[in-house]
Amino acid sequence: MSQFLLSKNKGEEKYSNSEGYRSEQAKTKVFDLDWCRLSFSWFEKNNFNPVYEDQQNSFFCNGILYIEEQRIDKNWQKVASVWGTSDSSGIKKLNGFGNLLVYSKSERLIYIITSRMGFLPIYFGKSTDDKDKRALGTHPDEIASFLGRNKLDKLSIAEFISTSCIAAPHTYYENIKQLEPASIYTFDGDELIRKKVYWEPNLDHNDFADSEESAKLIADFIKESVNKRISNNGKGLLLLSGGLDSRSVLFAPDNPSEMLEAVTFYNEPNTELRLASELANKADVKHHHLQREYDYYGKLAVDAIKLTGGMWNFGCFHTSGFNRELSELNHGILLSGMYFDTFFKGFAFDKENLHKKLTGKIYKRYPAQDVYWDTKGADDLKREWREAIHMRRVESYGYDKISRDELTPQILNKVKYSRIGNMARIRSGGMDIALYRSQYYDMVISDNKFSGVFSFLNPLDEVKADFMESIIKQLTNEPLSVADSNQLNSEFVSNNYYLTAARNILRKRIRKISPVQNKSADIAMGSSWIDWYTYRQESELISQLWKECEQDETACEAVEQIMDYNPFFLEPDYSSSKYDFLNLLTVGLWLKYGYVN
Numbered sequence: 001m002s003q004f005l006l007s008k009n010k011g012e013e014k015y016s017n018s019e020g021y022r023s024e025q026a027k028t029k030v031f032d033l034d035w036c037r038l039s040f041s042w043f044e045k046n047n048f049n050p051v052y053e054d055q056q057n058s059f060f061c062n063g064i065l066y067i068e069e070q071r072i073d074k075n076w077q078k079v080a081s082v083w084g085t086s087d088s089s090g091i092k093k094l095n096g097f098g099n100l101l102v103y104s105k106s107e108r109l110i111y112i113i114t115s116r117m118g119f120l121p122i123y124f125g126k127s128t129d130d131k132d133k134r135a136l137g138t139h140p141d142e143i144a145s146f147l148g149r150n151k152l153d154k155l156s157i158a159e160f161i162s163t164s165c166i167a168a169p170h171t172y173y174e175n176i177k178q179l180e181p182a183s184i185y186t187f188d189g190d191e192l193i194r195k196k197v198y199w200e201p202n203l204d205h206n207d208f209a210d211s212e213e214s215a216k217l218i219a220d221f222i223k224e225s226v227n228k229r230i231s232n233n234g235k236g237l238l239l240l241s242g243g244l245d246s247r248s249v250l251f252a253p254d255n256p257s258e259m260l261e262a263v264t265f266y267n268e269p270n271t272e273l274r275l276a277s278e279l280a281n282k283a284d285v286k287h288h289h290l291q292r293e294y295d296y297y298g299k300l301a302v303d304a305i306k307l308t309g310g311m312w313n314f315g316c317f318h319t320s321g322f323n324r325e326l327s328e329l330n331h332g333i334l335l336s337g338m339y340f341d342t343f344f345k346g347f348a349f350d351k352e353n354l355h356k357k358l359t360g361k362i363y364k365r366y367p368a369q370d371v372y373w374d375t376k377g378a379d380d381l382k383r384e385w386r387e388a389i390h391m392r393r394v395e396s397y398g399y400d401k402i403s404r405d406e407l408t409p410q411i412l413n414k415v416k417y418s419r420i421g422n423m424a425r426i427r428s429g430g431m432d433i434a435l436y437r438s439q440y441y442d443m444v445i446s447d448n449k450f451s452g453v454f455s456f457l458n459p460l461d462e463v464k465a466d467f468m469e470s471i472i473k474q475l476t477n478e479p480l481s482v483a484d485s486n487q488l489n490s491e492f493v494s495n496n497y498y499l500t501a502a503r504n505i506l507r508k509r510i511r512k513i514s515p516v517q518n519k520s521a522d523i524a525m526g527s528s529w530i531d532w533y534t535y536r537q538e539s540e541l542i543s544q545l546w547k548e549c550e551q552d553e554t555a556c557e558a559v560e561q562i563m564d565y566n567p568f569f570l571e572p573d574y575s576s577s578k579y580d581f582l583n584l585l586t587v588g589l590w591l592k593y594g595y596v597n
Contacts, residue, residue: 002026002042002050002062003437004101005142006110007135008035008189033058033103035189036110045440046233046332052076056105057083062138063098063120064233064442071232072098091184091198097436097446110187112136116199118168118181118422119446120436124192125150125176136187140171140309144596150175152595158385158562159392161583165429166311167396168422172595181422201454203413208458211467217456218344219248219474225447226252226335230259233442234332238262239319240287241528242275242485244468245337249444250283251475257284261331265318267292268524271485278482288329290322294519297530298541301585302593304430307437310590312430313582318528320434327439334441338432339423343445343453344471346462348416380580382564412459485527532578542585546572549588558591559584 003026028041031051040060042050050061050073059079065072067079072094082090083102094100097119102111114122123140127133127147137143144150151174156166169178179185182199185192209217226249230236236253240246240262253259262285264276273289280287293299297315304317319326326334341347381389397418420426424433435441461467469480523535536542549555550568560566567584 002040002060002098003138003142004041004060004062005039005135005137005139005146006036006101006187007146008037008132031058031060033110034105034108036103038101038103043440047073048233048440049073052079054080056080058103058105059083060101060103061098062101062122063115063436064096065098065100066095066228066232067093069228072100074232089198095448097442108188110136112179112185112187113198114179114181114183114185115446116182116448116451117420117446118178118424119432119443121168121422121424121433122179123171123176124179124187125173128175132190134190134192136192140173140176140311141306141594141596143176144173147175147596150596152558152597154558154562155385155388155392157558157587158381159389160311161559161562161580161587162381162386162389163393164313164427164579164583165425167392168425170392172310172590178422178424199451201413201417201451203417203454204410205455206410208409209456211458211461211464212470214453214457214461215467215470216474218450218453219471221447221449222248222444222471222475223252223254225444225449227254227259228447229333229335229442229444233440235330236260236333236335237326237329237331238285239334239336239338240264240276240280242272242279242483244472244484244486245340247279247337247482248340248468248472248475249335249337250279250285251472252444261286261288261329263288263290263326263329265290265292265322265528266524267296267530268518268521270524270527272527275482275485282482290325292321292520292530294523295539295541296321297535298539298545301545302589304434305586305589306594308430308433310586310594312427312433313579313586314589315532315578315582316428316431317434318431320431320438323438332440334435334439336432336435336441336443337445338428338443339420339426339445340468342420342423342426343450344457344462345468346459348419349412349459349463380563380567382562385562409458409460413454416459417454532582536572536578536581545585545589548592549585552588552592554595554597555588555591559587 026041027044028039031038031040038060040051042048048071052059052073057080059076061072067075067082072079079094082093091113094113097115099115099120099122100113102113104111112122120138122136122138123143124136125134125140125143125147127149128151129149133147135143135146153170153172153174156170156172160166166172169180171177180194183197184195186195226236230253236259238246238249238260240250241264250256250260250262260283262276262280264273264287266273266289277287300317300321301314304314304320307320423429432443473479519538522538523530525531546568556566556568559568568588572581
């Protein structure tokens, strides 16, 4: 993938720390474009060339884009001709997991075309003490490092602590904001102007397909998207779990055994690994297993937080510790089925509010929600911060309180789009940002076809527990023959302090009579995740990271102003939600290692 930093050319001035967030495998080149300087980094894999120049323009692809079923660098002339149309309407033909920068030589302007649903964020910042210093880039900390002087956005700190994410366009810096998705901007070195929105879904129509037809359309989209990515980039390596999302990618290629290999991450052999192996065997696909060590998450915490700017907690970086191993596997492109649940399982609708009003009950089958839309984790924050967070999230996501009578498909679609229209900002988005910054990686769901679900998929079908299974049936031409690990596994024990405490007492008694002690087994669960209650209590490395925050003046001062006390001076509250703990620790480590004042 690619990253960049663009600013006014100030002669010999260098970009401070501009190499700090890039993969060792990436190539970096500096382009001087008249008044501006662009530091651009990308992976030289599959002969991917993200830079093109003609007499009128210079083009830079940030991410992986396609046009007319071809990877963008295989058809740059088409891109140039599309861009040359008088109203730039042809830009809608750009498709995929990326953004496009265009330098117009005659206008001396930079055009920025952001991705349709914000999968890859771009940020813009202004220095707080030098009015002429401005920059665009893909990493807020890198922009902050260039700008020199910045102002901490403490509301964003409070929001992250309480909700696990920050609403767009905000960052941890008041002077750095994210650009809006599906937009065309211009930048002349002084002003950034949003010229137009090139795509918006139709959210008011009422002509929806029936459930079976929707499942077939989505299955067809998955097949087309997967085959396109593999045909353009070579054999795919799929991040495979025992759930439904990744298996839909597994069975999508025309010939899985020749077009795909799969990899599964685990702590100890468990149900998830067994089901993933069964699926790979059924598809006749080579299956790689990568085992995490006991302190996997503790060891990657600081690097992962620096890589992603601390805007996602380090507990979601399930693959980041295997960058070398993934790179050594023989594949053309890394693929995932991430966010099928967000698009097709109703995960954009929080269970307590919308699911219950729609059905009179909560579906236990898909109990999680991928974004905290409210401020449930804000109890320890000062009242003024809780109120400010609530107002920001209502402004960003809307539809704070909806009665059952108001839950029409049209309103539900508006709720859904307000919440997933900027995909990089959902709670688990950090895993994809980390993959994009360290691997040649593409997301199947980023294909433009999937943004069309608003035009045919009735959101009332999404909250049906078996809708995703209908999609799988369309792909495999048979009912679900390998169980869904999400049905067999549960984080209930891991998320219940008292049950976990009871289990740990039993474990200690067993240890007294057992000659072998396996710390990894103590935190392993049946799913891909670990038992965070046990791990954070017993890991010496996690305790050390907590103490590092305690000893950092900036971290202590910022958090104390928000919470009215300093949690780092206390023993960690192991009875709290794992997210409350991880969010606090992530913020503390970012303030120590990532923040540029």
